[in-house]
Amino acid sequence: MSFVPQIKVPATYMRGGTSKGVFFRLRDLPQAAQVPGEARDKFLLRVIGSPDPYGKQTDGMGGATSSTSKTVILSESTKPDHDVDYLFGQVSIDKPFVDWSGNCGNLTAAVGAFAISSGLIDSNRIPDNGICTVRIWQANIGKTIVAHVPVTNGEVQETGDFELDGVTFPAAEIRIEFMDPADGEGALFPTGNLVDQLEVPGVGTVQATMINAGIPTIFLSADEIGCTGTELQEAINGDDKALAMFETIRAHGAVKMGLIERPEDAAIRQHTPKVAFVAPPRDYVASSGKPVASKDIDLLVRALSMGKLHHAMMGTAAVAIGTAAAIPGTLVNQAAGGGGRNSVTFGHPSGSLSVGAEAEIIDGSWRATKVVMSRSARVLMEGWVRVPGDCF
Template identity: 75%
Template sequence: MAFKPQIKIPATYMRGGTSKGVFFRLDDLPEAARVPGPARDALLMRVIGSPDPYGKHTDGMGGATSSTSKCVIMNASQVPGHDVDYLYGQVSIDKPFVDWSGNCGNLSTAAGAFALHAGLVAPERVPENGICEVRIWQANIGKTIIAKVPVSAGEVQETGDFELDGVTFPAAEIVLEFIDPADDGEDGGAMFPTGKLVDELTVPTQVHPSGKIQATLINAGIPTIFVNAADLGYQGTELQPEINGDPEALARFELLRAHGALAMGLIKDLSEAETRQHTPKVAFVAKPQAHQVSSGKQLAETDVDLLVRALSMGKLHHAMMGTAAVAIGTAAAIPGTLVNLAAGGGERSSVRFGHPSGTLKVGAEAEFKDGQWQVTKAIMSRSARILMEGAVRIPDDSF
């Protein structure tokens, strides 16, 4: 039997924030994968090495975590007033699907840098030295992101002294602005899809013995279900081994996530949650307290306004998803949400929260207008750099 050689696809492997992913220019993909559908999904799964029943991604570019099982497709924007279109795929580790339902906030940082590296931004918009404001159209959710990317001698400046908890080495700071991050009313409703800042969410008794749990359900950055850590028997100081090593806890969180998705209008039946793993996210919040983070560093009670732990693709995240940080900043800015109350209540334009790897500050501009809360933008700083560039190879019959 004759075997065909592998094919080569131009690609760039990048870190963005606390995530990594494989970046492609749309025009570099094989023709069948240039449009949404099974061929595109199959190609990206093979690149990452999914589905992998061993959960290791040994035969692919993925890292066997939700933070490292990601692909991005970019092209010059078709939307007026934008430089690039940015499409993000969250590749399941052990199941055969790619979730296109949301954005990756961390890789939004790398999207801005990649746009410049790949020549997708008009040359007249790129300064020789200074900051280039890359106008990104986030195609998954139909939102605008502004990435303020430092440029030196006409090239992206990747090195610097900006430190980000969850990333070992310093790099150049990239400021992200998520414009009008709340939901516009489609696929799940408004910013608060139930119309309430805090809901009494009906859940199975495995989640809470009473069959009810307080939750803030918000569509901003990414659909997120916030609950109080204490209601689940947690402190808000937990690290990955404590949650990810407990199958019963993970099953409990998945039940909570599915029932929250139903309440938010993101799914019509609980069974749909299994193939919509990327959204919504589940996070639990608590008031500050001193504890040790995953690096061994001691975090003081006064270092943060609140503690947050979030799950992504069924596991506790090692730091914080960028889009979830947008949800945290937005919810913190609105008096009365569980996030706001954990941070001490009242009006605030920014919040510094503790996560398993350290701390992160995120800002949001919120106002009460026409009988409802509106958020004009959320702001945070990340960093990004190219790890490898060239081509990925996959078998010819992969898609």
């Protein structure tokens, strides 16, 4: 009996923000996987180790969480005034599909660094010492992101003293600007309302702010769903009833936002929308044991990704939080004390995060012009990944 040997494909394993993923240059992928479609999806699934009915991704590069089951494909940009095109694939852990419906804000922090290190940026643009500005076209949602990457002695600086809650070790700070971050061509508030009364069978009617910034997100008030906003992962992820409630809300919110036609379609669109709940600030202890004082934050936010409470905060959800906080009347703004603001610091399960946002009314509708935050990134391993030659 004959067997097809494994092939090896150049790849880099990187941390970006509080996520990890496998990064590829488009031109390095197998020919069949260089275009969107079944072959590409099957290749990435095998790289990550999905679908895995055991939920461990032991036979792949995935880490068995939504934060570590991610892939990135970069290429020279096809868009004027941009350096690279960035395509993000969220790989399902236990199902055979890759979700291309949204961006990953955390891995965005690593995109500029990878682009510089892998030869996708003109060497004349890279300073010997200073900041290299990388203009990124986010292909999933059709938006511009600008990364400001530190460079030392002509190479990306990865080490430093910038600390990010949810990441164990300090690293170099990378500032990221999400320009006009409403997802795709959609309205910032798809329903036209800052707060909706969302009817959810089996749950009831709940208030929801449904916003389309960074990533489509459904915000709820913690007290209305029996939460405090100080929950850590196990409090939610160990409660099957709570997880089912959040998924039902997410499915019906997705219909209301026009993202899917039927609630049951949410099962094949796991990456978007996100669902999160907010509350006014209060003292709590983060998952690391670090105390978070109410005086140091503006509000509390907990968010779910791929059906589980996130251990920190998704970068794209942070964009949504910053944008919603800047707009008086949203549930996020109300939890932060109301009024106008251009920045917000929120508490999440691993600590806190600050986000700056600019929003204004244009032609009678709210529009987010820019959201800014700092993350960090680091190469963990580089070389090749190997997969069976007949897996795609």
